[in-house]
Each structure stands twice: as C-alpha cells, then as structure tokens.
Amino acid sequence: EAGVAQSPRYKIIEKRQSVAFWCNPISGHATLYWYQQILGQGPKLLIQFQNNGVVDDSQLPKDRFSAERLKGVDSTLKIQPAKLEDSAVYLCASSSLRGRGNTIYFGEGSWLTVV
Amino acid sequence: KQEVTQIPAALSVPEGENLVLNCSFTDSAIYNLQWFRQDPGKGLTSLLLIQSSQREQTSGRLNASLDKSSGRSTLYIAASQPGDSATYLCAVQEYGNKLVFGAGTILRVKS
Numbered sequence: 001e002a003g004v005a006q007s008p009r010y011k012i013i014e015k016r017q018s019v020a021f022w023c024n025p026i027s028g029h030a031t032l033y034w035y036q037q038i039l040g041q042g043p044k045l046l047i048q049f050q051n052n053g054v055v056d057d058s059q060l061p062k063d064r065f066s067a068e069r070l071k072g073v074d075s076t077l078k079i080q081p082a083k084l085e086d087s088a089v090y091l092c093a094s095s096s097l098r099g100r101g102n103t104i105y106f107g108e109g110s111w112l113t114v115v
Numbered sequence: 116k117q118e119v120t121q122i123p124a125a126l127s128v129p130e131g132e133n134l135v136l137n138c139s140f141t142d143s144a145i146y147n148l149q150w151f152r153q154d155p156g157k158g159l160t161s162l163l164l165i166q167s168s169q170r171e172q173t174s175g176r177l178n179a180s181l182d183k184s185s186g187r188s189t190l191y192i193a194a195s196q197p198g199d200s201a202t203y204l205c206a207v208q209e210y211g212n213k214l215v216f217g218a219g220t221i222l223r224v225k226s
C-alpha cells in the first residue's frame with residue numbers, strides 16, 4: 001500500500017513570496033490533515049478535511065494560508081505571502097474514517113525555509 | 116484547550132539501558148493516545164496506539180501505558196539500542212480525530 005505522498009520535499013523562498021505544497025493521501029482515506037511543525041515543537045494542526053469539506057481550520061492563519069481538497073482526494077496548501085516564522089515542516093496525514101481511534105498516517109513532510 | 120507535555124525534553128543513555136519517557140495531558144476526553152517516532156528529516160512513524168479504554172500496549176521492546184483519569188502516559192523502552200535514537204512524540208486523539216502533540220523527547224542512545 002502506497003503511503004502519503006508530499007511534494008516538494010524541500011523549498012527555500014524569500015519572505016513575501018508564495019509557495020504551494022501538494023499532498024496525495026492513502027487511497028480511500030476520507031480524512032486529510034495538514035500539520036505545521038516548527039523546529040523543536042510538536043506538530044500543530046492547521047486544517048482537517050473530511051472528503052472535500054473542511055472540518056477544522058481554527059488554527060489556520062487565514063490571512064496568508066489557504067488549503068483546498070478538490071474532488072476529495074489530493075490537497076494543496078498555499079502560503080502567500082510567506083513570513084520568516086513560516087519556516088517549518090508541513091506534514092500531511094490521512095486516515096480512513098472520521099471515527100473513533102483510527103490510525104493516522106503521515107507523509108515525510110515538506111520542509112520550508114523562508115529567508 | 117488540550118495541552119500535552121513531555122518530560123524530559125532530551126535524554127542521553129548508554130546502550131542497553133531501560134528507559135521511560137513521560138507524557139501528560141490536561142483533558143481526559145480523548146479517543147486514544149499515540150506514541151510516534153520521528154527521525155531527522157523524516158515524517159512520523161506510529162509506534163503504539165492505546166485506546167481510551169485500554170491500560171497498555173506492547174510492541175517488541177516498547178511498552179506504553181495510559182492512565183486516563185490522571186492524564187498520564189509512559190513509554191518504556193527496554194534494552195535500548197543506538198538505532199532507537201530519535202525524537203519521540205506523544206499525541207492524544209480528541210473527538211473529531213484531531214491529534215494534539217507534545218513537543219517531544221529527543222533520545223540519544225550511546226554505543
């Protein structure tokens with residue numbers, strides 16, 4: 001079974017530029033998550049999708065971050081304009097059901113450096 | 116708001132030692148608690164998942180316990196090896212499937 005795929009793996013941009021990250025979840029997984037992990041901290045949920053609907057985006061900085069999951073499969077996370085504090089690894093994850101205690105599978109992450 | 120705390124922040128032990136990593140959480144309304152491993156430059160690998168109704172789970176040299184009423188979990192690693200060196204993250208899964216993570220414990224096992 002293929003895992004969660006993310007691209008690009010690494011990106012360096014200047015502040016005020018834009019960047020987009022792509023995620024393809026495990027086939028058949030209805031729930032998709034984007035987490036932000038700043039160096040030395042645990043991952044923080046940015047947005048959670050159930051199929052193509054947003055379940056939780058309470059911690060997404062909506063003035064600069066946006067995410068979409070068209071057709072309920074893959075997803076794109078965009079940052080525009082980027083700030084220095086956006087330097088982090090962006091982890092995509094998926095799970096099979098929005099139910100009780102389902103295992104969540106993580107991709108290897110997209111590493112962003114803003115200079 | 117759920118908060119997850121992990122102690123210690125870093126740990127260095129000689130090979131062969133048994134060790135315990137600690138995790139505490141503030142809200143006991145959880146589905147489960149999970150322990151993850153993160154290697155440098157890599158994503159998260161799930162190690163153990165303990166349902167809220169369970170007390171412990173074991174996988175090989177790893178044993179995780181959960182005391183939901185006191186908001187605590189421990190990860191026990193027996194006979195540590197250099198290959199166990201990594202960051203260990205504890206996360207609680209809240210209703211709605213959201214994971215709330217601690218900041219992690221950086222483990223170094225010296226040969």
